[in-house]
Amino acid sequence: MDSHEVDDYLRRIGAERPHRPTGEALRELHLCHLRTVPFENLSIHLSEEVPLEEERLLDKVAGRGRGGFCYELNGLFGALLAALGYEVELLAARVYGDEGRLGIPYDHLALRVRTVEGDTWLADVGFGAHSHYPLRYAERAEQADPGGVFRVVEAGRDEAGARGGGSAGAGDLDVVRDGSPQYRLETRPRVLGDFVAGAWWHRTSPLSHFTRSLVCSRVTEDGGRITLSGRVLKTTAGDGKRETRELETDEEVLTVYRERFGIELDCVPTVRDGSRASDGARG
16 A cells, blocks of 8 residues: 555545554544444445455545445555554454354454554454454453443353464454453464455355345444444434434435445445345444
8 A cells, every 4th residue: 555545545534644653543543444434245235346455445445435344444454554554463253143153264354453652452443333442452351442341351162172373372362342252363363365265255155144134334423323224224322322213215225325424326235135134233
């Protein structure tokens, strides 16, 4: 990512270029990203490709004003942070699903980021409803955040009896929100190409929640969240007040995409198999 592309990306998220790759600057970039770039899976239902290539992701997010899901958003955000001088590693995770079952390998992509101060953070702008700020990677106590109370803890054994990792202190980690495990994080660094199979599975499998649901969601300026799931618009204010309404016409849906998410569409996306859209904002 060259200097002009960095400027375009920063302009897209409404952030200024930091003077140094500090923890404070990372927090600001993280929150700006969540407020401006929606977590969305519309490409799957608009028959669009989901390429894991930096230039094409940059065109989608910064050029066309779109969002994406974890591989796209964290993959591109990681490239931005690296261009700004942060040390960035891509980490693979498996998402906890129904009855606490773990999803497929490479189910999710998150970022381990080191700052100029020597601190290490877990950054994640691609999980939907999650922490607003990066989490301290090495901290095992509770971490309060506008998105909930989080913990990053040593993981127990999985269904196969394995802890993951090859040495003491290098095992898998569980990321927990409000007492509920969200995903299991591997600590070995990966490259973006490692996630191609996971992205393909989520884009094509009838078992993927992405093929069975429509979601477009972002953090609002007051610290709340706005989510459009199919035709159902949900808003949660910063004080916790919630409002839900169903949009009746295609024009209403397209207007919400345009005015609340900055996404210009020619047609209303619909779930491919015709099943009911879910309101789950995760990925």
